[in-house]
Amino acid sequence: MDERQVERILQNPKFKQMVSKKSALSWTLTGIMLFVYVGFMLLVGYNKEFLMSSFSGGVTTWGIPLGLSIIVLSFVLCGVYSYVANKILDPLTQDAMKEVEAIANEKGQY
Template identity: 85%
Template sequence: MDERQVEAILQNPKFKEMVAKKSRLSWTLTAIMLFVYVGFMLLVGYNKEFLMTSFSGGVTTWGIPLGLGIIVLSFILCGVYSYIANNKLDQLNEDAMREVEAIAHEKGLH
């Protein structure tokens, strides 16, 4: 792939749209995870009494399900990213590549 093909890809509107959507999705999911994790850390730092109270009247405290919930949330967010990337962003990428290949063939770049 030469410089002209790379430039054609980078200037393609569908490629730009795909990059923008991917970036927006990544930052949104990162913000959700950071908000939850920092919230949990603040809870650990400033309200230990709540985390030490019993969840079910037994030995399980609120800290256990909340900590496990954060781990489960990270897997869910990874699944959401994978689903969206595979079903929406890949299609935009394929469309952009088809357009770039068509332009390359027209100009004799390929």
């Protein structure tokens, strides 16, 4: 594949759309996870008293359900990514790959 073909692929609207949607989804989900995790770490660092306080008047503290919710959130975000990737991104990827293959199979036409 020569540089002209690579440039045509990179300038292809479907390829650009696929890359931008994948990037937006990845960065959004990463941002959500980082925000929640860093928030929890800041809570651990600066408000230990809250995390050590009782959740229900018993022995369960606020730290336990908050920590577990972060773990559950990571699974939920993985599920969201998988769902969006399968329903929206895969058809875009297939369309883009068809055009990329067409461009790659064109030899010496320019």
